[in-house]
């Protein structure tokens with residue numbers, strides 16, 4: 001048994017800058033040669049499970065919403081299966097993409113995802129994790145993309161048993177990772193880059 | 205005897221090599237940089253999986269920025285170049301079937317974006333947007349025009365070196381990367397506050413594409429080579445011995 005050590009350095013990150021839309025959501029700011037923007041539609045037909053909408057803002061340290069951020073999410077389907085080539089536990093819902101991409105509205109800063117409530121997936125040592133969505137945020141002024149997660153505030157028991165959430169020393173900050181239920185199938189999830197409500201970001 | 209490989213957790217990111225969140229000379233980072241320590245934990249399935257993109261999403265000109273926004277019979281103005289290279293992981297293994305997106309200013313340094321008010325003209329035949337999916341072993345290439353340097357509001361007289369923005373996926377969502385490619389010999393590289401968010405000359409060199417005369421097409425198009433390395437997973441190799449030997 002041998003372990004080969006990594007021998008190349010990861011390419012350094014650079015900010016996505018203010019014009020990330022040109023490359024990643026070209027139909028958002030003007031008409032482009034692409035017929036649709038990737039990641040805008042996460043459901044390509046009837047899906048299993050509970051359909052949900054998540055809306056939110058990304059706030060800077062002065063409390064102003066970013067109007068030039070790009071947010072991506074990645075999650076399993078309602079049964080907890082990822083539509084990925086290395087998913088070995090089963091076959092995910094063929095109508096669910098698992099991946100979504102949204103940009104902050106250029107005037108209000110609001111982002112929106114139309115998705116499904118994720119099922120559960122195992123974490124470290126096979127312990128089940130609470131339902132969650134993986135999040136990645138880039139924007140002008142962000143030198144390296146920020147990873148975090150969306151958990152759900154109506155999953156109290158699952159959250160209390162979650163192996164990642166229970167590692168957080170300052171339990172008061174756990175609420176920065178909770179999407180707040182705002183009605184049937186509707187959640188609010190705000191991201192704070194700085195300040196007293198700074199979101200917990202991950203180094204995974 | 206053969207070898208089988210067992211893939212482990214993602215190798216932790218080298219945070220001293222990557223730029224800090226807060227780099228005050230780049231003013232936009234001041235209010236947009238997290239201040240608390242990041243929460244570290246080993247990767248789980250949520251980070252070790254990644255979306256699938258098929259070649260059928262691609263249009264025939266998606267990797268040709270000289271023509272993909274041009275009127276019939278016309279083409280973008282600027283120095284014609286090929287940008288090519290390989291997407292690899294830290295173990296040196298090429299990553300096939302992964303989406304690579306790129307965007308850039310035109311030859312005059314102007315972006316086709318409603319928030320870009322630089323006085324340089326738009327080129328009606330240039331959109332500045334392209335994408336491709338890596339081939340076997342992670343190779344990719346596209347054709348474009350060399351973008352121009354441009355001024356930006358930061359320190360009063362800051363100019364970005366000519367650059368192309370890249371967005372890359374990989375096989376695990378924690379590999380997700382956005383970066384920029386610079387051009388060998390550009391005098392703006394060492395003056396740029398965004399480039400200087402990088403912590404070493406080696407890191408700047410890793411984003412600086414050299415002229416590649418071997419891939420240049422005579423009387424047609426120059427070439428620049430730009431390899432991109434995404435994070436890798438710990439790999440453990442096992443020897444598979446046949447029964448009875």
Ligand SMILES: [Fe+2]
Nearest residue numbers: 017364367369
């Ligand atoms: Fe740029």
